[in-house]
Amino acid sequence: MARETAQTAGGSVTETSVVEGVDKELFIGGKWVAATGGRTFPVTDPATGQVLCEVADASPADGMAALDAAAAVQASWAATAPRERSEILRRAYELLNARTEELALLMTLEMGKPLPEARGEIAYAAEFFRWFSEEAVRIDGGYQVAPNGQGRFLVTRQPVGVTLLITPWNFPMAMGGRKIGPAIAAGCTMVIKPAEQTPLSMLALAAILAEAGLPAGVLNVVTTTDPGGVMEPLIRDGRARKLSFTGSTAVGRRLLEQCADKVLRTSMELGGNAPFLVFDDADLDAAVEGAMLAKMRNIGEACTAANRFYVQRGVAGEFARRLTERMAALPMGRGTEPGVVVGPLIDAGAVAKVSALVQDAANRGAKVLTGGSTVDGPGHFYRATVLTDVPRDARMATEEIFGPVAPITVFDTEDEAVEAANDTEFGLVSYVFTNDLKRALRVSERLESGMVGLNQGIVSNPAAPFGGVKQSGLGREGGSVGIDEFLEIKYIAVAL
Incomplete structure (x- = not known):
């Protein structure tokens, strides 16, 4: 969110200023770009039915461009020092808290929740960045003597790789933070697709992360009214190695079927009862x-x-x-x-x-x-x-x-x-x-x-593992195990 347009001359946050302060194009390779053909779709206020603004409507080609950008920098991002990743997350945490009022108002306008709850969600989302800034420097491994004494076992944990993230409309900032935080901490690049009802919060978050120093291409945001058409080719492409989805069980099942083709790692936070x-x-x-x-x-x-x-x-x-x-x-x-x-x-x-x-x-x-x-x-x-x-x-x-x-x-x-x-x-x-x-x-x-x-x-x-059993999902987000979903274990056998 551009700070110069987030507040009025008198310093007060207004509805017009927060909407105007958000870049409404796709965020790919560190740049704001228009969707193919200049397509857009409206974002409406559910309390009034009035259109707040128009945002870019990504095509499958735009989605593939985002994947290209993420794949291009995966190796260099994975090699980034853990402390550097940690500091980026910490700066993002501080920026989110500093801009609570405009971010909360933006969320209320596009999603409808009362302002006090929106403020609480901004604080909750920020905590994921603080928590995973601390986890980034604590990724550990192991060293073990082989049972026969003839060798050694080294165990390391490395980034899964390019990840695809899909977030829902009901917690548009928190669900992004819960996925983006551990991905950054682990050294994974990302393509994220927010819900079409509430894209503005994610676009604002992308700008904040860029300001916090996240390198170009690490986070790519595609907003679209064609989620299946845009995301399925990315799932089946083979370069992405993980999908993290929060949404309905029905959609989750379809995504799991698509992920089976390339045997992608999956995290699924699905329906509840x-x-x-x-x-x-x-x-x-x-x-x-x-x-x-x-x-x-x-x-x-x-x-x-x-x-x-x-x-x-x-x-x-x-x-x-x-x-x-x-x-x-x-x-x-x-x-x-x-x-x-x-x-x-x-x-x-x-x-x-x-x-x-x-x-x-x-x-x-x-x-x-x-x-x-x-x-x-x-x-x-x-x-x-x-x-x-x-x-x-x-x-x-x-x-x-x-x-x-x-x-x-x-x-x-x-x-x-x-x-x-x-x-x-269900069993959430x-x-x-x-x-x-x-x-x-x-x-x-x-x-x-x-x-x-x-x-x-x-x-x-954020400090506790969130997730369900049965048809409420797979894996856990948050807590000390949250980063595990974005890491692969590698065993190195050493002969002496």
Whole structure:
């Protein structure tokens, strides 16, 4: 983002200034270039439906040019000193924090989340750069005497090579940071394709990384309305050696099939269907607060969002009452307005899906305690909603809601709760609220998910491994293992 246009003469951040301050072309080989034929596509504000700007619409040829640029500098970038890579990441961390206000406003305009959440995402994204700046200088190996004493084993870890990164629209800065950070630290070059709904945050991040000293060609950004046409040739080309994708399970499956052709390394952070378990002995104040965090983060448009609430019968009524009271009081509106908590969903299709899931549950006997309807006027809004008596055959029991809807189902026994929680093809995160230590450990171990929030409603942390099991994905991002996804182990046999 160009600093001279990010603020007005008086020093205040404005909507016009942050949009105008972003380069809107493709970022290839360290240069901003137009798409083939000068093609562009609009970026709209989901709160108003108004077009914010036009950005370059890459063709397959543009995608191949980005791959050429990444491949051309892979060897030299891999040979760069770890401390140099670390310092670039550290500078990026500092720049992100220094420009929180304009970056947060930019994200709110293109994605819709309220400004306080957008600020939190900028801080979260920056932390990935700080964390991996520290990991870059700690890539280790091993030295071992052969069992027969006749030789030595050397073990090194080297960059995977050129990587392809695909990020979603719901966390447009954080998901980029979570992938770009370890790739830079490991010594990998990249071609990244952000979601077409929210390309501006990634374009701004690319400019910041260039300013931080990232060499030309290490990071290449292609924005496009033809993700399959642009990315599949890169996957099948053979020069890229890894794909990291965050998005739906359906798309992830197709990408895995394409990666099989060249046997690419893959990291897949896919769909979720998070259960939220509340036992009779739970601290209800903490459980309701955790429910609000787990459900309403990002307006419910998060793979980690609580999707199914299972509450033990003894506290079900009181939990539903308190949750309904909190949800009904949430201010709704454009994310730039003070105090707003419920912003717009990303597009009309998202609203239609949430509406259909709520209607399906109601048709099967669920009761709507609050919300349950769209909002007239411009923008893609759906009211914060609480449902009770949601049957397990309702569609929302198996499908991601991706919206501000909390469906509650009552259970009686621990076994019943665990069985219901695990009755899904997904396994990203689960939430458990109980004050019984034995139950807490017992249930956490039995839940089929890659992460568990125990008496807390947020699990994401750059210093912890993020990822799921079953059809929620492959591999882990973040934590001390996050960089492993971008490194290959090499064994060197030494004869003495």
